[in-house]
Amino acid sequence: MPVASKEKKRVMDFCKYPSLIEVPDLLEMQRASYEEFLQRDVPPEKREYKGLEAVFRDVFPVESYNEKMSLEYVEYRFAEPRYSMEKCEEEELTYAIPLYVKLRLNKKETGEVIEQEVYLGDIPLMNERGSFIINGTEKIVVNQIQRTPGVFFEETTATSGEGKASYRARIIPERGNWLDLELKDGLLYMRINRGRRFLGTLFLRALGASPEDVLNQIDSPQDREILRRSFEQDGASSTRDALLKIYHQLRPGRPPVFESVKEVFERTFLNPRYYNLDKIGRFQINQELGLNTGWDCMVLRLEDMVGVVRSLLKINREAVELESMDHLAYRRVRRIGDLLTEQIRIGLAHLSRIVQQRMSIQSPETITPRSLVNTKALRGAIESFFHTGQLSQYLDQTNPLAELTHKRRLSALGPGGLSR
Structure with missing residues (x-):
């Protein structure tokens, strides 16, 4: 199921000869990555440990400094977009879906458990063209090529005492x-x-x-x-x-x-x-x-x-001969889902520190999950990624080929990559 469904236009074929090879979907990688990140159509109990689900499991539970309270993650869900893509383009809005997270607060001293659903912000939604509508403008996220994690052996410029x-x-x-x-x-x-x-x-x-x-x-x-x-x-x-x-x-x-x-x-x-x-x-x-x-x-x-x-x-x-660390075998492509996962991890890490501070300040009798959570941390991380991130770029709309090329481009810049 596409991330944002839209009625497809009918295509007329005027070729004299039938096509021998089916044209592949050249944007499938981008759309599939974002679907795996959101897992929007997967029931909460069947979601895999990846994307947004993995980040929530890693960051939570958040315990207070005195270990008398803990805030646990239960599940998340998405609501329907508030505006259509056409309205977002006309009124310079962002085409996004609201994110709601169910959190459980455990008060260990009294045994009281409070479970509430908390609104954490809006997450931009990818359309069927593999792009996003950010403040009424069509933008895309370029895939990043980066050194793969692991162990690497390389020759250094220094020599040993024996001259080797x-x-x-x-x-x-x-x-x-x-x-x-x-x-x-x-x-x-x-x-x-x-x-x-x-x-x-x-x-x-x-x-x-x-x-x-x-x-x-x-x-x-x-x-x-x-x-x-x-x-x-x-x-x-x-x-x-x-x-x-x-x-x-x-x-x-x-x-x-x-x-x-x-x-x-x-x-x-x-x-x-x-x-x-x-x-x-x-x-x-x-x-x-x-x-x-x-x-x-x-x-x-x-x-x-x-x-x-x-x-x-x-x-x-x-003294064996080693492959260069710059060999493509030691490189991997980080797609939109991987990049946004790391950005949201930064936002939730900031949110967890705010939660710990509020746990030590607020009264234990009146404290609730909604009073602990500040949505600015996550919203700020998402906005900085799509508005000012190096890999978030305005779509090249010179012609259809330039648009497709831009969406499939690889970049070595960005977080964790090279710097200018």
């Missing part, structure tokens, strides 16, 4: 911190978000590995010697010590408390809400390292890190 080429492993998640591993002076080093360098064996210890567990999985005596020296010089004797040292890298200058240190590490690297490889990243890591981890595992595991270290040591030892 130096190599680096980079783990890029869909959402979260980048991790770089490299060899220097016979030791394994690591960086988080291109920050300060520290010994990579600390990260292995923080994941619960002991030196014996890691060394037993390495075949080459030369590689085992590199790891053994790294373990000896990392200055940690337990998982606790490793977590404290990594905490100094993540939060420099803050006094460490072990309970908060462990919580920060788990939230940063082991919680799919904050660190997510996505199915594409998990597939790429499995292919690159020869693993068989299920696609539902979206975070880094100890086996992944050991596999990355083992591959990096092997590449450094054998």
